Amino acid sequence: MALAFDEYGRPFIILKEQDQKTRLRGIEAQKANIAAGKAVSRILRTSLGPKGMDKILQSPDGDVTITNDGATILEQMDVDNQIAKLMVELSRSQDYEIGDGTTGVVVMAGALLEQAERLLERGIHPIRIAEGYEMASKIAVENLVHISQKFDFGATNIKPLVQTCMTTLSSKIVNRCKRHLAEISVKAVIAVADLERKDVNLDMIKVEGKVGGKLEDTELIYGITVDKDMSHPQMPKQIEDAKIAILTCPFEPPKPKTKHKVEIDTVEKFQTLRLQEQKYFDDMVQKCKDVGATLVICQWGFDDEANHLLMNRNLPAVRWVGGVELELIAIATGGRIVPRFQELTPEKLGRAGMVREKSFGTTKDKMLYIEHCANSRAVTIFIRGGNKMMIEETKRSIHDALCVARNLIRNNSIVYGGGSAEISCSIAVEAAADKYPGVEQYAIWAFADALDSVPMALAENSGLQPIETLSAVKSQQIKENNPHYGIDCNDVGTNDMRQQDVFETLIGKQQQILLATQVVKMILKIDDVISPSEY
């Protein structure tokens, strides 16, 4: 502990309750931080690539998650260390921004930290390392733009998009039917995409899962599914050309917000009140009927009487539909959400070609399909699978694939995968390093080495000789001046990634390098860790 004394030899108190805190300073602190960062990245390292392994995570409540997705692993890992938390944040921000490459970014950061440790041991100042990394990351990003390719696709030509999504899915457990899922994801994204503005609102894609069946049964529904059934068991289960009234008011007597009392003191009043109540229900149902609705979807519950009146007037209804789903239905059917019965008009009704109830399995599980909507810009991906964990993992994988497809629509530049982009960047960074005078040069070299670690991990996970394979590919890239050579993870026979059709998005790769560099810089700049000690 650092202590300062005044001229009488009494200690100054600099930190409150000093003796209850542990403190690490200088090189010690940096080393401890690096060790923590490395430990996190080591956990994820084996999940990288098509032959990466999964992790079982058991939550505090005993629920089991099996996943391969970096962001999910880190999020559920219950990390305590501050630096480890930074790494978790790093993966999460990659997830928010890009959606894919969450494992890669952590592995990259871990490699950068490992290299920094070596430089620190040689006595290079951490700030100089950080600056060198910064320069190197610029070179790498520029090189990525240089080697990237644009490719064309349209609403009809989706093959390139499917290929890219397949690359993403190939590292997940769903790779058994990756083509099927990739096609579904791409079609879903294309359906909701605004190709003019190059924007995709992923909120319009609903991902629903139900256990049972097999993965191949996963389907794309041009419409919405709601996990509800008709409010009255005898209402029709199938409605064609439905006109849908979307209500957020309950089929119940009004409940004014202001406090009030209705006093009944005579028999007449009692009777009028009763009549009024009956009329009220009648009116509500009649209003829906008058505007020509053939289906009522309501956010709230129904009173028994209202329910029967609806049934009696042959007006099918669905109750307790969640707010988000209600909005999606409104968007899909082109209807308006109506908060009061008085405001119901024929223009505000949504339209759908077909509404039907479908039941699953042996339990009484029912879902409502709303299809052929007026506005097909809302779609649902309906996942089936053997067990709960499988469905959850498929949902995460589909999310990644959707993000990738979206990124491609925003920016159609791609780089080749299989570590080829990293190897090419590493070559470029190494070549540029010599031009920098000063200590930064070492840091830039170190950066190049760190870039190699991603293809190295890929090779390791695929059961290849890491060093041998990497050096072979690297020399091949330099010799033929072709940045498309990568690691042949699937043992296809060629390591030209262009032939294997392994793509990744340019922005995804750029973000990985930038984010990893940023976090590493942040960690390197810390030279003092003060934390409350255990007891």
Next chain:
Amino acid sequence: MAIEKIFKDDASEEKGERARMASFVGAIAITDLVKTTLGPKGMDKILQSTGRGHGITVTNDGATILKSLHIDNPAAKVLIDISKVQDDEVGDGTTSVVVLAGELLREAEKLVAAKIHPMTIISGYRMAAECARNALLQRVVDNKENAEKFKSDLMKIAMTTLSSKILSQDKQHFAQLTVDAVMRLKGSTNLEAIQIIKKPGGSLKDSFLDEGFILDKKIGLGQPKRIENAKILVANTAMDTDKVKIYGARVRVDSMSKVAEIEGAEKEKMREKVQKIIAHGINCFVNRQLIYNFPEELFADAGILAIEHADFDGIERLALVTGGEIASTFDNPESVKLGHCKLIEEIMIGEDKLIHFSGVEMGQACTIVLRGASHHVLDEAERSLHDALCVLSQTVNDTRVLLGGGWPEMVMAKEVDELARKTPGKKSHAIEAFSRALVAIPTIISDNAGLDSADLVAQLRAAHHEGCNAGIDVITGSVGDMAELGISESFKVKQAVLLSATEAAEMILRVDEIITCAPRQREDRM
């Protein structure tokens, strides 16, 4: 320098070999647990709950056993989950799916020990599963066209399913019961329409299928006990005080006479309601909610049978059976559809009085009355019947049928073995292992029956080389012709077993690290 601790206290992390070991051990332990219940000579388990009363369940049903287990091992949880899904999806094969997944993992463990990478094993398993499924597809029998044959298929499937359960003594009887019940559904898979009523007493043989509908309720006092050509109004409405629903309404009186007046008005209101109901021209009124004494008396006066407090499922079923609609308002008697049945009468089963509706319009729903010596027997019988009903209703939709008694496994194993011989590379070991796992099922069946499994399976394999209908005949303890013995299984069940077991095994194999979070601290309420 020591590596920093990055997890919270009590959180644990297991890596690589250790993680794999933990999941293999957990999965295999679960398999060994349910293994002995497989097949017609499988044994039952007693489960004692830790809750109040230490209730006891005796069962042979894999899903029920596994559901009741408290497991901490994550891999074991995956297996329990697939068994549960199998139960929800097809209803039967809940033990087989766990056993197959466990056997696949047991084989995988050996391969991992022989330094084969899990990913290689997975890709081998996938190829094998695909091949096995195709083999089954080639051998399925589809008797959809021939109603007579199809019905006998259903009978066989029901008998096969029931033969491993407590009902095996009377399987002929129960198979007939379930087939009849399912045939009444006419293709629908809504098993809700089949009601199972359990009444202790008598023997299992006394169980019967009733084409009508039985409601476990009593008829109100002073009301007719028998109605012919009944017109039934099924309702869901308050028959007690029928309070004003407008929010904030309350009665405020300043004298006793007013209280009496209001009370009179209330009574009048109820009387009016009853009058309206009677105006429907009915002679039977069934309500979901309570019926108070006053309206009940009114109904009795009008000679109407009033049944109160039928639960929601009962109401729905009754509406389904009689073709009436569930009504809550009674202002337009002409537009409300009434239910009809030929005869309503009170019947006695054992000691209890029940209401029996017979000669109903829509014959879709029916009731199975189970009789048996004790509650445990009845519960287990119900579960067995449930399994059989599920399988049958699924088979009605997907009419493809296979033979049973280990026959499908041997067919698959043979094809998979051939694939292994054709496949170059390390994968072929995995494919071979898959076929060994498949053969394990007939092995376990014969082991459970106390037979010489090694000998029998070898005979079976030899017989299958020719491509015949051979399977294990547990009763005589030899290899027999499954087609002659009439042992069949539904294709859908077998396919679900194969696919989910492979999926689960794959999932567990892919894992190389287990991270367990610190268990949530529970507050001590004491």
